[in-house]
Amino acid sequence: MPLIDAQNITYAPNGVPVLSDVTLVSDARRIGVVGRNGSGKTSFARVLAGLVAADKGQVRIAGARVAKDRKAALGAVGILFQNPDHQIIFPTVEEEIAFGLAQMGHAPAEVAQQVQAILGQFNKGHWARAAIHQLSQGQRQLVCLMSILAMRPQVILLDEPFAGLDIPTAMHLSRVLEGLEATLVHITHDPGMVRSYDHVLWLEGGAVMQQGRPQDVLQAFEARMVELGAADDLSDLAG
Numbered sequence: 001m002p003l004i005d006a007q008n009i010t011y012a013p014n015g016v017p018v019l020s021d022v023t024l025v026s027d028a029r030r031i032g033v034v035g036r037n038g039s040g041k042t043s044f045a046r047v048l049a050g051l052v053a054a055d056k057g058q059v060r061i062a063g064a065r066v067a068k069d070r071k072a073a074l075g076a077v078g079i080l081f082q083n084p085d086h087q088i089i090f091p092t093v094e095e096e097i098a099f100g101l102a103q104m105g106h107a108p109a110e111v112a113q114q115v116q117a118i119l120g121q122f123n124k125g126h127w128a129r130a131a132i133h134q135l136s137q138g139q140r141q142l143v144c145l146m147s148i149l150a151m152r153p154q155v156i157l158l159d160e161p162f163a164g165l166d167i168p169t170a171m172h173l174s175r176v177l178e179g180l181e182a183t184l185v186h187i188t189h190d191p192g193m194v195r196s197y198d199h200v201l202w203l204e205g206g207a208v209m210q211q212g213r214p215q216d217v218l219q220a221f222e223a224r225m226v227e228l229g230a231a232d233d234l235s236d237l238a239g
């Protein structure tokens with residue numbers, strides 16, 4: 001079974017069609033998802049992570065039925081949002097990182113040891129007791145990433161993780177992400193971010209417009225974006 005197996009996903013919260021018949025079945029290690037504002041990228045990420053259930057079709061990541069088996073999902077897939085404040089629940093760094101590990105069922109002593117291990121890996125042992133609200137946005141994003149990595153998911157979903165970060169911070173975080181063993185699914189409206197990837201999926205109006213090799217998909221995507229941008233007709237804007 002492929003690592004990512006999402007077939008014919010339809011998602012219509014409160015009857016509003018957001019995703020229709022979206023399929024991504026892949027073992028590629030670096031996957032990009034591109035699309036305009038409102039094309040359904042974040043919704044697709046939430047379905048892939050099992051945070052919401054598809055209305056039709058099913059998602060398996062590393063064999064786990066992510067929407068049904070939440071405990072297995074934590075070890076299979078992690079999601080890094082655009083805004084760290086949408087993710088952070090706890091006042092201190094160590095509590096935030098410990099939470100997911102505890103949810104996975106690890107004993108308290110093991111949780112404490114793994115929190116120290118992941119902080120040490122990033123030379124941030126001194127952050128353990130730090131108040132998260134006193135960290136910068138880039139630092140809070142790193143706390144979110146460490147929280148995910150501590151759970152060692154096989155797939156990490158990145159939903160525009162660089163928005164709001166300055167160039168050096170974004171470059172640093174980008175290097176950390178690219179160096180990861182885990183499979184990355186990187187959601188972005190910026191084709192430059194995923195040009196070197198193995199597979200790209202283009203969403204348009206909640207459906208797959210095209211998917212395949214980045215050079216093919218991104219060329220078509222960019223041509224379409226320039227065409228739309230050049231048009232005067234604002235009625236063509238999504239939403």
Ligand SMILES: Nc1ncnc2c1ncn2[C@@H]1O[C@H](COP(=O)(O)OP(=O)(O)OP(=O)(O)O)[C@@H](O)[C@H]1O
Nearest residue numbers: 013016018035036037038039040041042043044239
């Ligand atoms: N729970 C919901 N109920 C109703 N409509 C929704 C819901 N979730 C998403 N939508 C709608 O689905 C569409 C896709 O939203 P989504 O956030 O997935 O797009 P996106 O591609 O991530 O956009 P952006 O790049 O602007 O973040 C939008 O029109 C949004 O308003």
